Amino acid sequence: MxxxxxxxxxxxxxxxxxxxxxxxxxxxxxxxPVPPPAPAERSAVVQTASGAVRGVLAPGYRVFDGIPYAAAPVGPLRWQPPASPVPWQGVRDATRPALRCPQDTKVDPDYGRPTGEDCLSLNVWTPDGATKDKPRAVMVWIHGGGFLNGSADIYDARWLATQGDIVVVTVNYRLGTLGFLAHPALSPDGDAGNYGLADQQAALRWVRDNIAEFGGDPDKVTVAGESAGAMSVCDHLVAPGSSGLFRAAILQSGPCQTQADRPTAQRVSLDYAASVGCGDPATAAQCLRALPADRLLRPPLYVGFDADMLTGPVSGTDRLPEDPMAAIGLDRVPRVPVLIGTNAxxxxxxxxxxxxxxxxxxxxxxxxxxxxxxxxxxxxxxxxxxxxxxxxxxxxxxxxxxxxxxxxxxxxxxxxxxxxxxxxxxxxxxxxxxxxxxxxxxxxxxxxxxxxxxxxxxxxxxxxxxxxxxxxxxxxxxxxxxxxxxxxxxxxxxxxxxxxxxxxxxxxxxxxxxxxxxxxxxxxxxxxxxxxxxx
Missing domain, CATH: 3.40.50.1820 (Alpha/Beta hydrolase fold, catalytic domain)
Structure with a gap:
């Protein structure tokens, strides 16, 4: 059926x-969802590997918004695996949300929240008392939205930080065409289409390398998500590049059976490139990278029929060699604790x-x-x-x-x-x-x-x-x-x-x-x- x-x-x-x-x-x-900027005397400054950030000190917790975990994926970096963030001098303001990743605001209005390709950032919520000497366990939250919409700043994690006494990291990742176009000219090495998934892995590596400075324990990381976020967690359970980056997983309402295979995604992506004027395989990569982002808001749709389909991660690739449902059925997944459920x-x-x-x-x-x-x-x-x-x-x-x-x-x-x-x-x-x-x-x-x-x-x-x-x-x-x-x-x-x-x-x-x-x-x-x- x-x-x-x-x-x-x-x-x-x-x-x-x-x-x-x-x-x-x-x-x-x-x-x-985000507390107003605090006066300078109440701000909190933390040193990351790329530079210092100043967040907001709120009652019972601190929050740091819009911290880059990767370089802006623009120009030659568009449709490339995420590169290391560019270091900055001085103290970077982390008191307001960063750009949302490009998405079709006709179906998901941004209500004045700007979008842009320089969107590979994350937010960190940390409870009072969390220090390098007394670190707290960490939950990395991957947002849903059908791999087409959404952003990290929707999810105000103050309750989990204050009542739960854990550190929470919410992550932006590339969506739609910019996150999952599987054109073979863009990925000749076999890693077709999984740029958004690679972003999530880069965020998990950032957490491993930096979260101790915020009072988080890099050895106690749980990856979690809902809907498309839970589908992403299914992928991380089987993706080789995600191994060792978390010790537990939470899956909320994730239809993980909805995955595209590489031949299907590449065929659709070739047709997509032709539809935006980049049909010549010899010049397709250069042509696609030269297009403005607003020409790419209509996504490639891999799974389903006619216009009623989804984009998203692509299996049978270097980054996601196996469909997660098949791997789970064959018991080829890490042996980590899992919390899983659906809504009635x-x-x-x-x-x-x-x-x-x-x-x-x-x-x-x-x-x-x-x-x-x-x-x-x-x-x-x-x-x-x-x-x-x-x-x-x-x-x-x-x-x-x-x-x-x-x-x-x-x-x-x-x-x-x-x-x-x-x-x-x-x-x-x-x-x-x-x-x-x-x-x-x-x-x-x-x-x-x-x-x-x-x-x-x-x-x-x-x-x-x-x-x-x-x-x-x-x-x-x-x-x-x-x-x-x-x-x-x-x-x-x-x-x-x-x-x-x-x-x-x-x-x-x-x-x-x-x-x-x-x-x-x-x-x-x-x-x-x-x-x-x-x-």
Whole structure:
């Protein structure tokens, strides 16, 4: 069965979600993601390998924004692996976000936040008391956005720093065409298309070499991400150049099965180059590097069909030799602790986007036929409308949530659990605050894709958390932070979060909802994973 739905809507939906979050952050709702610059006498100065940076000293933490971890990938460095940052003299201002990487702001408005190619920077959040003598564990966060949109500065990590007592690093990386164009003239050595992935590796090396100066422990690094960020983490688990750069991993809502292979990516990239006037292979590299960035905002789309596809990392290359799902299935991954999970209603957000774009949904049989082809009847038999109160939106979302998010995550967790501790969760707050437009659809978004992020990061764009949700947020921050510290989410005075175990189909998962947290063992059955395993 073709895995169409995630590829079809994910880049639009994640981009819209990101843009709504950004809009909320810019709206003056009291939850600005970056504290205002502090007076000079309250600033903090840290020496990096490239030069000194001055950040902001805020109550309980320090934050350093826009630190270059690589040289600007412009001119001859465009579509090259990231080069070392250019050293600077004096003290560099690190009190405001740097440029966002170029992205199509028609679907992800930047709300006055400028974009530009000189965007390979990161932000560091460090709690009070963290020093070289008393270092804290580190979480490196890779943002989502379908490899097309997003930025590091959306994710205000003050809660993880202050309540969790860990250092958090959020990373910008090249997106879209500039991050993943796999034209063979640009990569004759076999490393086609993975510039954004190489950026993430460079950021991890920067953390290894510099984080001690900020009070972080370079031997206790966890790489983490959501959506495309979690897909990136899957890639880092199998990429040779990522080996040894982290000791644990967190994957949130990552459809890691959505990867392009090298022949497909190169074919699409050749067609893409021709479409922008660079069709001659002999001069394509020079021609492409001479184009202004705004000519390259339309991305090469590798995975899917027609216009409903994704770009992203390319497997079968030197940097990513093997598809991560295959490597995980064959137990060819580092034996590191993993925290992994999905949201109970992942696809309701994407279905809501479809509803809003088209002012309604097609009839249920047509939706299923368009999405699942010859398997539509079998899907309808397993997800009948009457089970969902006659709601096309809920029935369709349940089917795709299970087929594209829950059950692939179940396979990943099962594969990883053979060699290392795996801690699995499901985010189940069906009343999670969603941005206003999603409340206009005739079915609840519930625990939709990306909505758990607000419980870990101080992100605007939605109504504030109520007291019960604030308590759940505190619990999640504590679990995540403890996992970063020790490789196990062992939290005093909270329900014990057991390891998944080798039999993932009936293994324990922590259900994250308001009220009492619970342990469930019916995840695979509830999401009909035996059915999806036969598709």
């Amino acid at each position: 073709p895995h169409r739905p995630t590829r079809r809507f994910v880049r639009v939906a994640t981009a819209l979600l990101a843009s709504l979050l950004i809009a909320g952050c810019a709206s003056g709702d009291g939850q600005s 209603d992942e696809f309701t957000l994407f279905t809501a986007i479809k509803f809003l774009q088209n002012r309604g949904l097609p009839p249920y049989p047509k939706l299923l036929a368009d999405t699942f082809g010859a398997d539509a009847a079998a899907v309808e038999a397993n997800y009948p409308l009457q089970r969902y109160g006659g709601s096309t939106g809920l029935a369709y979302s349940a089917a795709v949530t299970d087929g594209e998010f829950a059950c692939p995550a179940d396979r990943i967790a099962a594969g990883l659990a053979h060699g290392a501790p795996v801690y699995a969760y499901e985010f189940n707050d069906r009343t999670a605050p969603a941005p206003d437009p999603f409340r206009e659809v005739p079915f609840p978004v519930g625990a939709g894709h990306g909505l758990e992020l607000r419980y870990l990061f101080d992100i605007g764009g939605a109504p504030p958390l109520d007291p019960a949700q604030r308590q759940l947020s505190d619990q999640m921050v504590e679990y995540w932070s403890q996992f970063v510290k020790s490789g196990a989410p062992d939290v005093t005075a909270e329900p014990q979060w057991p390891q998944l175990g080798a039999d993932a189909s009936t293994g324990p998962r922590l259900s994250l909802q308001t009220g009492k947290l619970t342990i469930t063992t019916d995840f695979a059955a509830r999401h009909q994973c035996p059915f999806w395993a036969t598709r």
